[in-house]
Amino acid sequence: MSAADALRQLSQHLEICQVFVFQEVCSEELQLEAEMEVALREVTGGAGQVVRCWGYTLHHIDDLEACGKAPERWITPYLSFGNFKRDIAACKVRPVNAEWKLPEGHLQLTKPPASGVEWGSLPSLPDLGFDESFVSDGERSAVPWRGGESFALARVQQYIWERRGLKQYVGTTDWSAGGKCGAPRDQTSKLSPYLAFGCVSPRLLYWEIQRFEKSDRCKGARGLINSLLWRDFYRFIVHFAWGDRLFHLYGPMSCGSVPGGHKVPTKWCCKHYNNLFGGSDPRLWTWKKDLAKFERWAEGRTGYPFVDAAMLELKETGYMLHLNRETVGWFFMRDLQLDWRLAAEWFESRLLDHDCVLNWGNWAYFILTQLPSREDDRPGGGPRYTLPRYSPYLMASQVLGWGRDHDPDARYVKKWIPSLQSLPPELCREPWKADLTDATDDAESDWTCAACTLQNLAQTRRCEACLARRPCASLYVAPLVPPPPEQLGLCGSCGAMEVNGWESEEAIFFCEDCWAQWLASQVQVNMAQVTGTASDLDPDAGWALVPELAPTASAVAAAAAPDRGPRKGARWAVRGNRSDKLAGG
Numbered sequence: 286m287s288a289a290d291a292l293r294q295l296s297q298h299l300e301i302c303q304v305f306v307f308q309e310v311c312s313e314e315l316q317l318e319a320e321m322e323v324a325l326r327e328v329t330g331g332a333g334q335v336v337r338c339w340g341y342t343l344h345h346i347d348d349l350e351a352c353g354k355a356p357e358r359w360i361t362p363y364l365s366f367g368n369f370k371r372d373i374a375a376c377k378v379r380p381v382n383a384e385w386k387l388p389e390g391h392l393q394l395t396k397p398p399a400s401g402v403e404w405g406s407l408p409s410l411p412d413l414g415f416d417e418s419f420v421s422d423g424e425r426s427a428v429p430w431r432g433g434e435s436f437a438l439a440r441v442q443q444y445i446w447e448r449r450g451l452k453q454y455v456g457t458t459d460w461s462a463g464g465k466c467g468a469p470r471d472q473t474s475k476l477s478p479y480l481a482f483g484c485v486s487p488r489l490l491y492w493e494i495q496r497f498e499k500s501d502r503c504k505g506a507r508g509l510i511n512s513l514l515w516r517d518f519y520r521f522i523v524h525f526a527w528g529d530r531l532f533h534l535y536g537p538m539s540c541g542s543v544p545g546g547h548k549v550p551t552k553w554c555c556k557h558y559n560n561l562f563g564g565s566d567p568r569l570w571t572w573k574k575d576l577a578k579f580e581r582w583a584e585g586r587t588g589y590p591f592v593d594a595a596m597l598e599l600k601e602t603g604y605m606l607h608l609n610r611e612t613v614g615w616f617f618m619r620d621l622q623l624d625w626r627l628a629a630e631w632f633e634s635r636l637l638d639h640d641c642v643l644n645w646g647n648w649a650y651f652i653l654t655q656l657p658s659r660e661d662d663r664p665g666g667g668p669r670y671t672l673p674r675y676s677p678y679l680m681a682s683q684v685l686g687w688g689r690d691h692d693p694d695a696r697y698v699k700k701w702i703p704s705l706q707s708l709p710p711e712l713c714r715e716p717w718k719a720d721l722t723d724a725t726d727d728a729e730s731d732w733t734c735a736a737c738t739l740q741n742l743a744q745t746r747r748c749e750a751c752l753a754r755r756p757c758a759s760l761y762v763a764p765l766v767p768p769p770p771e772q773l774g775l776c777g778s779c780g781a782m783e784v785n786g787w788e789s790e791e792a793i794f795f796c797e798d799c800w801a802q803w804l805a806s807q808v809q810v811n812m813a814q815v816t817g818t819a820s821d822l823d824p825d826a827g828w829a830l831v832p833e834l835a836p837t838a839s840a841v842a843a844a845a846a847p848d849r850g851p852r853k854g855a856r857w858a859v860r861g862n863r864s865d866k867l868a869g870g
């Protein structure tokens with residue numbers, strides 16, 4: 286039943302004069318509000334009033350001018366979180382309950398009539414299509430979630446005061462720092478569903494944190510307030526600047542200032558992406574809608590256990606840690622190269638803490654903006670994270686790295702994928718390395734190399750005598766995208782041993798120097814695939830316009846003069862035509 290219809294029914298029992306709502310900012314919610322307003326006018330003969338109150342945020346919208354400028358002037362589509370945080374520091378957080386002093390002339394709320402009203406009943410979980418175990422499974426779920434204000438306040442009390450959880454809090458901005466957080470450790474507040482549903486106010490949380498800080502100053506307290514500021518950032522920027530552009534394929538920042546957005550983002554906007562985030566132009570990316578790949582991602586069957594564990598947790602419990610949301614998001618966009626909005630929709634349908642602006646905002650600001658860049662396309666010259674130069678293996682290597690950092694003993698992975706229980710952590714993260722001979726599924730039993738008949742440990746991937754790889758019989762789901770190549774190996778060109786490098790498409794391993802030379806030798810071949818210049822880029826053709834193994838300008842330069850090495854720290858500038866650049870011209 287829609288809110289408007291519910292209001293119509295209620296009006297048969299109650300005399301309705303005013304309806305109070307939290308002011309919404311996204312179009313679907315605004316539409317619901319408008320429908321309810323029409324219904325209210327209908328049942329009250331035009332006298333009824335919808336009173337929109339500002340809620341959900343730490344700072345009140347009316348206080349934003351305290352920083353000296355009208356919010357419309359400083360909350361623009363290109364505002365970064367850092368600048369938002371700096372400017373909003375001038376605005377005070379109101380005390381809790383401030384709005385409860387109703388202004389003069391407002392109607393006082395009366396109690397609902399005790400009898401004669403059919404209040405209906407709340408649907409049960411099975412009515413809504415969920416299993417009862419969806420939230421009651423305390424053992425698998427991050428928290429045994431229980432809805433309502435009392436449980437929300439109890440959680441605040443328990444987290445801040447009883448567990449003193451702020452002492453080890455690690456927030457959004459710090460997640461990707463190596464080794465700071467353990468996926469199975471309970472280092473965050475787990476208050477998001479309560480905040481999303483308004484069971485607890487961010488202001489109450491803020492003042493509780495302040496109270497805690499008086500007795501025990503700690504970095505975690507600042508960290509949690511910082512996380513609450515992210516909520517403000519998204520709600521205010523959607524309200525004042527992004528609007529429906531939040532749902533645009535190229536993101537809210539790349540559609541120019543036209544309401545609804547340009548179909549093709551302006552050159553300036555794309556450049557802005559580069560400047561602000563160091564990512565590449567979203568027009569150049571392939572935004573596929575491959576549903577088979579999407580399903581494997583959503584069902585937790587990508588073959589990358591760290592990704593799969595997180596997706597299974599989301600599916601079964603409706604919750605996922607922030608780091609994991611980032612990991613699976615980047616994997617989705619960069620490795621699977623799918624339209625990020627499919628994933629955001631999936632999150633929307635599963636997350637217990639779903640909040641339209643936070644979910645779509647994080648996808649647009651955190652995930653979309655991290656498109657990998659070609660080495661020379663970003664400030665400072667190097668990739669944002671330590672990707673091998675223009676690697677075709679985009680996130681996969683980082684997914685493995687994060688698994689190592691945040692789940693070193695693979696406890697989290699094993700919890701969600703029990704079939705990997707018996708493997709040591711490294712193989713648990715990369716089960717394709719544990720291919721078993723003779724198609725046996727038994728990870729415990731030893732195997733024998735056919736060439737030298739030596740008995741080897743079941744978990745080793747190469748024969749311990751001759752280093753021959755074991756034949757493949759997958760222990761786990763085959764990886765959906767190729768696993769990153771090994772980092773250490775024997776260079777197939779110069780013969781150097783145990784060196785860093787990458788594997789070519791023909792599976793030849795090259796050390797760094799030879800890789801650059803090999804890439805240079807590929808230029809002529811690959812350039813044949815480029816069909817167009819920067820001026821006639823077709824966004825639909827997307828990433829395919831950039832040849833897959835295109836070397837960066839510096840790789841070509843390094844190949845020409847190997848002793849010069851790559852230009853680290855060079856100032857970024859876009860000069861000339863992109864296809865010239867690809868050719869190293």
Ligand SMILES: Cc1cc2nc3c(=O)[nH]c(=O)nc-3n(C[C@H](O)[C@H](O)[C@H](O)COP(=O)(O)OP(=O)(O)OC[C@H]3O[C@@H](n4cnc5c(N)ncnc54)[C@H](O)[C@@H]3O)c2cc1C
Pocket residue numbers: 455456457473474475476477478480481509512513515516519605606607608610611614632636638639640641643644645647648651652
């Ligand atoms: C792709 C993606 C989608 C997301 N979708 C949602 C969503 O629908 N609803 C939601 O509440 N959070 C969302 N987040 C933000 C964040 O992951 C969750 O808020 C957090 O994991 C909730 O756990 P917690 O309560 O223990 O967080 P804590 O770390 O304890 O943070 C406290 C509160 O601060 C807020 N917060 C923390 N990080 C962020 C952030 N990056 N952006 C906005 N608010 C933040 C949340 O309300 C959170 O409850 C998303 C993040 C990503 C990367």
